[in-house]
Amino acid sequence: MAARFPILFLTGLLFAADGLAFAGGxxxxxxxxxxESHVDSIPNxxxxxxxxxxxxxxxxxxxxxxxxxxxxxxxxxxxxxxPSLLLIHGEDGKGYAPRDDRKIKKRNTIPEEEDYKTLPPGxxxxxxxxxxxxxxxxxxxxxxxxxxxxLTPGKYxxxxxxxxxxxxxxxxxxxxQGKMSGLWMGKTxxxxxxxxxx
Numbered sequence: 001m002a003a004r005f006p007i008l009f010l011t012g013l014l015f016a017a018d019g020l021a022f023a024g025g026x027x028x029x030x031x032x033x034x035x036e037s038h039v040d041s042i043p044n045x046x047x048x049x050x051x052x053x054x055x056x057x058x059x060x061x062x063x064x065x066x067x068x069x070x071x072x073x074x075x076x077x078x079x080x081x082x083p084s085l086l087l088i089h090g091e092d093g094k095g096y097a098p099r100d101d102r103k104i105k106k107r108n109t110i111p112e113e114e115d116y117k118t119l120p121p122g123x124x125x126x127x128x129x130x131x132x133x134x135x136x137x138x139x140x141x142x143x144x145x146x147x148x149x150x151l152t153p154g155k156y157x158x159x160x161x162x163x164x165x166x167x168x169x170x171x172x173x174x175x176x177q178g179k180m181s182g183l184w185m186g187k188t189x190x191x192x193x194x195x196x197x198x
Contacts, residue, residue, distance in 0.1 A: 046186060049119075051084070051127065052178040053160045053190040058198065060131030061086070062141075063160050063190065067119035074183055076166050077125070079144035081111055084127055084162040086143055091155050098146035113169040116180055125161065131196060138195050140152040157196045163187040 049068035054062045063084050067073050070180040076082045080102060088096040119125055132151065134141040167183040170176070 001083060005141045026161060041142045048184050049075065050163055051160060051188055051190045053158060053193045053197055054186065055193050056129065057133065058131040059195055060129060061158065062129035063127040064124050065127050066124040067121055070121050073118050074116045074180055075164055076111055077113060077117045077118050078111055078115050079128055081109065082166055083144035083146065084160045087161065088148060089157045096148050096151065100145055101147060102145045103141045110168060110170045111166065111174065151197060153197050156192050156197065158195055160190040
């Protein structure tokens with residue numbers, strides 16, 4: 001198998017001084033707990049997708065994506081190359097910035113054509129889900145390449161941001177390269193979920 005060649009790209013997921021500069025609706029399923037509070041997803045008139053953050057038993061989080069347009073749309077489904085990023089705030093307003101494991105691990109940096117998924121109109125897909133893990137007196141959360149640490153018991157407000165920034169692909173065997181035609185590029189943000197860590 002031929003080796004993949006790295007490319008540089010901008011994720012668009014950047015921490016700002018007072019939060020995150022990032023940049024829907026999946027029916028509730030077994031194991032999904034109703035959120036204590038939420039606000040509607042931030043509208044993006046040009047975005048064909050709506051992303052929705054749900055609180056799971058455990059507790060945990062699930063991020064879903066729904067095609068809210070009248071046409072099929074593809075997106076890159078890869079938790080490392082194009083991850084969603086969580087903005088977590090405690091009751092005291094403190095924000096929790098994650099460690100990005102992509103900075104310390106070798107990884108492929110260009111997707112294959114099959115890494116792109118197509119959602120029909122009205123269809124929903126799970127972008128990512130994970131549970132909070134006990135660590136000493138607190139919790140950690142591994143969300144794709146991001147590790148959130150030092151979360152003590154309490155209530156947290158959480159949003160997710162996701163940016164579509166890649167449309168290229170490369171076949172690792174043949175070296176053939178291409179771009180996904182008509183792929184939407186931009187950023188969007190989820191509703192706000194409230195998580196209680198016991």
